[in-house]
Amino acid sequence: MSTTLEFIRTTILNNIPLEAGVTRIEFEGPEIAIYVKNPAVIVEKTDVIRNIAKTIKKRVVIRTDPAFRKDKRETIEIIKNIIPKEANIKEIKFDDILGEVVILAEKTGLAIGKGGVNRRKILAETGWRAVIERAPPRESKIVKQILNQLLLENEYRLNFLRRTGERIHRTLVFKDSYVRITALGGFMEVGRSAILVETPESKVIMDLGINLGANNPLTAYPRLDIHDFPIEELDAVIVTHAHLDHTGLVPLLFKYGYEGPVYMTKPTRDLTILMLQDYLGVVQREGRTPPYGEREVRKMLLHTITLKYNEVTDIAPDIRLTFYNAGHILGSAMAHLHIGEGLHNIVYTGDFKYARTRLLERANDKFPRVETLIMETTYGGQDQPPREEAEAQLIEVITRTISRGGKVLIPVLSVGRGQEIMLVIANAIRKKILPEIPVYIEGLIDEVTAIHTQYPELLSREVMMAIYNDQDPFSAEFFKRVEGREARKDIVEGEPCVIMATSGMLTGGPAVDYLKMLAPDPRNSLVFVSYQVEGTLGRKIKDGAREIPMVGENGRIEILKINLEVRSIEGFSGHSDRGQLMDFLRNIEPKPRRIILNHGEPSNTRAFYNKLMSKRTRSRLGLPEDLEVYAPRIMESLRLV
Numbered sequence: 001m002s003t004t005l006e007f008i009r010t011t012i013l014n015n016i017p018l019e020a021g022v023t024r025i026e027f028e029g030p031e032i033a034i035y036v037k038n039p040a041v042i043v044e045k046t047d048v049i050r051n052i053a054k055t056i057k058k059r060v061v062i063r064t065d066p067a068f069r070k071d072k073r074e075t076i077e078i079i080k081n082i083i084p085k086e087a088n089i090k091e092i093k094f095d096d097i098l099g100e101v102v103i104l105a106e107k108t109g110l111a112i113g114k115g116g117v118n119r120r121k122i123l124a125e126t127g128w129r130a131v132i133e134r135a136p137p138r139e140s141k142i143v144k145q146i147l148n149q150l151l152l153e154n155e156y157r158l159n160f161l162r163r164t165g166e167r168i169h170r171t172l173v174f175k176d177s178y179v180r181i182t183a184l185g186g187f188m189e190v191g192r193s194a195i196l197v198e199t200p201e202s203k204v205i206m207d208l209g210i211n212l213g214a215n216n217p218l219t220a221y222p223r224l225d226i227h228d229f230p231i232e233e234l235d236a237v238i239v240t241h242a243h244l245d246h247t248g249l250v251p252l253l254f255k256y257g258y259e260g261p262v263y264m265t266k267p268t269r270d271l272t273i274l275m276l277q278d279y280l281g282v283v284q285r286e287g288r289t290p291p292y293g294e295r296e297v298r299k300m301l302l303h304t305i306t307l308k309y310n311e312v313t314d315i316a317p318d319i320r321l322t323f324y325n326a327g328h329i330l331g332s333a334m335a336h337l338h339i340g341e342g343l344h345n346i347v348y349t350g351d352f353k354y355a356r357t358r359l360l361e362r363a364n365d366k367f368p369r370v371e372t373l374i375m376e377t378t379y380g381g382q383d384q385p386p387r388e389e390a391e392a393q394l395i396e397v398i399t400r401t402i403s404r405g406g407k408v409l410i411p412v413l414s415v416g417r418g419q420e421i422m423l424v425i426a427n428a429i430r431k432k433i434l435p436e437i438p439v440y441i442e443g444l445i446d447e448v449t450a451i452h453t454q455y456p457e458l459l460s461r462e463v464m465m466a467i468y469n470d471q472d473p474f475s476a477e478f479f480k481r482v483e484g485r486e487a488r489k490d491i492v493e494g495e496p497c498v499i500m501a502t503s504g505m506l507t508g509g510p511a512v513d514y515l516k517m518l519a520p521d522p523r524n525s526l527v528f529v530s531y532q533v534e535g536t537l538g539r540k541i542k543d544g545a546r547e548i549p550m551v552g553e554n555g556r557i558e559i560l561k562i563n564l565e566v567r568s569i570e571g572f573s574g575h576s577d578r579g580q581l582m583d584f585l586r587n588i589e590p591k592p593r594r595i596i597l598n599h600g601e602p603s604n605t606r607a608f609y610n611k612l613m614s615k616r617t618r619s620r621l622g623l624p625e626d627l628e629v630y631a632p633r634i635m636e637s638l639r640l641v
């Protein structure tokens, strides 16, 4: 696997037509960039690049030597001639360092052209590499901010990519003889997910979250204190999805000297930056000290390398990473690690949903190889009611509340459940099962929704087609965006309605603000639609607490009486329930020899562990008879090879 630069150079020079005029060959993170004088020569011969990529087992990008790129004004003219008007170009921006031209278009398919023909034409005729991004009808502020940031700091970024590339392709010192994982967080508990993977050669972290329900650093953060955590030796950080219990502590690494890459999908990047900024805002407003600041979040962005699903990428001399759809939230991924030349394969599911939802397709279940499976067990001991039942319950409680003149507060995680519930309500109103009442959406959820419409190809087929046909269900008129705190009071005093607000577990944010105003009136309802972590206010109310001490306006503690109707609807979860976890194991190919359980409260993880210990279950699921099953505790290490 250690493909040396020497071998790569020779292969490229032996295969590329001389007329292309190769000037430089560089690592750019996990990719190889070939700088040429005359890209037109190669662009017409797509098989040449394909063969090189296959031989050196790398993704290859062709860039034009800066001296041979056309003038920008001329380039814009040429682009406008090549890309059809109907694609509706919104903006064209240049990245001088990478030699890329970023084209924001409404119809990316038309802009890219059949088989990427327009992109090739632009490169051949102008020397600029076209990067075509979707400009959604509703602009996402965060996506714009991210693109600008990356353009602004492109020189820093190119240097970072080259350094990372060299590090990935360093010569192997040790021949692999062991693979070990350490449970740093999120084992026998939900929150602060973190797994360290070590070989003699490399160290990789999978997820690095925070537990929002805990106050003490020893329980809120992963146990980075255990063995003089080797920040400088770390090769890569992998982030499976944008929830804070998987990402929340990643920026801290940059505060303590980490200079390496963070791998995630593109939507995970956008959502993560948004969630981290929001988290810092909430912590500061509550007068607490955050573990890191905006600066570290920015640095994390500059060190993020985005990958697509099913794309194999070298992340260390002896580790290859591939992401697969996890069906949990937009951009969520299962991580497949191929270690050594066929030495060992790990699949880490992250949070996953093994069933279709209105928003997303079902998680992947086919892998090239897998010996060790690390899987979540949030609902390892519980089955969830069918979705239709959950939807009917939600519609029923909304209808009942509205008819008695009340308002429905639905606390939602901004990412995932928020959009799913919006789709359920939109569907019910369209089918006239629900009257057309106003549904108030707080700012953060709206911004997250805009990010969803940026990636229609990653959503469920129905939603994707609707967005492509200009019938974006999230843009329905009854969804009303709330701006500013003052508006909340008017909403609470106004007509019957539904209010969707963060945070999903009432740990802070507008949902708590609304709760304070709505709780005393028994005509109102509070509806939980997602998992409530132990220790959160949401969990306390769900478990029956009806008198909640709250800090009032003058700093005095006041008791908030929960008089409104409290309902908890199961079945909307973005996690697989017990049956779905079993279905996943029945269908996964190939079958793992070892299963390690994480991301579940002890009762759930233990229940699933016991299930897997049963011979009958194993044979029913087609799992090996001598399957090894582990449910490690935090700080425990496990040798896999």
Ligand SMILES: [Zn+2]
Pocket: 241, 243, 328, 351
């Ligand atoms: Zn999650």
